Amino acid sequence: MIITNIISAIGNNNSIYPLIVRDCGIEVPTKIALTYNQNKKESEGIAYLAARERFLDEYATSAVWLGGIPLIGWMCDKVIEKKGLSPKVNLKLFKEEAGVQGIDYNIKKFKDIAPQAVKDLMEAKKNKKLYEKLLAGKFIASTTIPILFMGFILPKLIFASSAKKIDKLREKEAQNKKTALQPNFLEKDKFYKNKDVTFTGNWITKAANFTTQDKMAVTDGGYAIGRVTTARNKNESFDLAFKMAGMMFLNFVAPKWIEKGLNKMTGVELDPLVLADKDFVEQVNAGKLKLPESDSAENLLKFVDNVKNKDSIFIQYAKKFGKIQMLENGVRDPRAYVDIKQLGKFRNDLEAFQSKASKLNLNDFKAFIKKAKIAKSANILTNVALSSALLAYALPKAQFAFRKFITGSDLEPGLAPAEKIVDNKA
Numbered sequence: 408m409i410i411t412n413i414i415s416a417i418g419n420n421n422s423i424y425p426l427i428v429r430d431c432g433i434e435v436p437t438k439i440a441l442t443y444n445q446n447k448k449e450s451e452g453i454a455y456l457a458a459r460e461r462f463l464d465e466y467a468t469s470a471v472w473l474g475g476i477p478l479i480g481w482m483c484d485k486v487i488e489k490k491g492l493s494p495k496v497n498l499k500l501f502k503e504e505a506g507v508q509g510i511d512y513n514i515k516k517f518k519d520i521a522p523q524a525v526k527d528l529m530e531a532k533k534n535k536k537l538y539e540k541l542l543a544g545k546f547i548a549s550t551t552i553p554i555l556f557m558g559f560i561l562p563k564l565i566f567a568s569s570a571k572k573i574d575k576l577r578e579k580e581a582q583n584k585k586t587a588l589q590p591n592f593l594e595k596d597k598f599y600k601n602k603d604v605t606f607t608g609n610w611i612t613k614a615a616n617f618t619t620q621d622k623m624a625v626t627d628g629g630y631a632i633g634r635v636t637t638a639r640n641k642n643e644s645f646d647l648a649f650k651m652a653g654m655m656f657l658n659f660v661a662p663k664w665i666e667k668g669l670n671k672m673t674g675v676e677l678d679p680l681v682l683a684d685k686d687f688v689e690q691v692n693a694g695k696l697k698l699p700e701s702d703s704a705e706n707l708l709k710f711v712d713n714v715k716n717k718d719s720i721f722i723q724y725a726k727k728f729g730k731i732q733m734l735e736n737g738v739r740d741p742r743a744y745v746d747i748k749q750l751g752k753f754r755n756d757l758e759a760f761q762s763k764a765s766k767l768n769l770n771d772f773k774a775f776i777k778k779a780k781i782a783k784s785a786n787i788l789t790n791v792a793l794s795s796a797l798l799a800y801a802l803p804k805a806q807f808a809f810r811k812f813i814t815g816s817d818l819e820p821g822l823a824p825a826e827k828i829v830d831n832k833a
Contacts, residue, residue, distance in 0.1 A: 558633015
């Protein structure tokens with residue numbers, strides 16, 4: 408079951424777990440090695456500097472990227488709470504969906520069964536403008552601070568560190584009075600001229616509902632802009648722009664495309680955790696899986712809001728996968744917004760699986776369950792492996808080819824001019 412939990416976690420492309428596995432566990436170490444080997448073709452000294460820069464850049468940004476955004480969000484939530492408001496109130500509720508959900512609708516419906524949550528709704532309604540400003544501030548802080556650090560401050564720190572290393576190399580070359588015959592990069596590329604970089608109503612609702620992964624995507628975009636604009640020369644800007652565009656696509660878009668394709672090939676949509684649940688298997692086998700009558704908003708919320716259904720498979724996993732939020736007493740949290748489309752799809756996936764299983768005898772049913780679990784687990788692992796291969800190997804190789812085409816050199820564009828100075832300083 409532990410393995411199933413792990414596979415389930417890394418298979419959720421709406422969470423940060425796949426990013427952690429791909430980014431820290433596979434992508435970064437591989438890219439560091441590839442960077443070193445690529446630069447070593449022309450200079451071992453620059454290869455060391457390039458790998459060192461990649462190591463510092465990748466792991467520092469990963470730390471900020473994966474830890475900084477949630478931490479800043481948590482701190483902002485504390486500020487909101489000190490203002491007497493609850494950050495759990497979803498701004499989407501201010502747009503009433505007649506007979507389904509909305510701040511007034513939820514206040515009326517839940518006032519007797521979830522009084523504290525309703526109190527939070529009433530406070531948010533009474534202080535709507537203040538609450539919107541606080542949530543806007545939370546979004547801005549959660550994205551701007553990491554962007555400034557990763558995109559503008561960190562590169563300057565790394566460049567300064569590399570400059571010190573280059574000075575040491577220069578001194579060593581001068582002391583040894585050695586000269587090395589290296590390609591003239593300044594003549595090869597007219598852009599190889601080092602430049603100095605110095606330190607110098609609706610969107611709120613959408614931004615406030617960004618997941619941690621959504622905020623990471625926004626941060627990544629700002630980070631890309633920062634890295635490109637702080638590049639040490641034009642070729643480094645081109646090189647970084649190519650790399651960052653590829654990273655954003657492969658981190659946030661490609662995995663979801665791959666997931667859809669693999670699910671379509673196998674016909675299995677359900678998470679391995681559900682498929683491994685003995686209660687789920689027994690209920691499906693007995694034809695007793697309790698589900699909402701249809702995927703309409705009315706039927707979905709009617710089922711969810713019936714406390715008698717709180718222990719059903721549908722409610723348990725809808726809650727676990729973040730499709731609904733429940734209070735400790737088994738009542739749906741009226742402060743949370745329910746994405747009817749997502750919840751309806753989950754309901755339909757369960758119904759489709761039960762429909763297929765109902766046509767099988769006992770032996771075929773057992774084989775069907777086993778095959779479905781293996782297929783879905785294989786889908787997830789294939790997705791992670793393929794995404795990681797694209798990020799860790801294919802993208803760097805494409806970047807190196809692009810660099811070679813633009814500059815005529817295998818060396819890091821930001822370090823090649825430095826090597827020219829080092830090699831001719833002695």
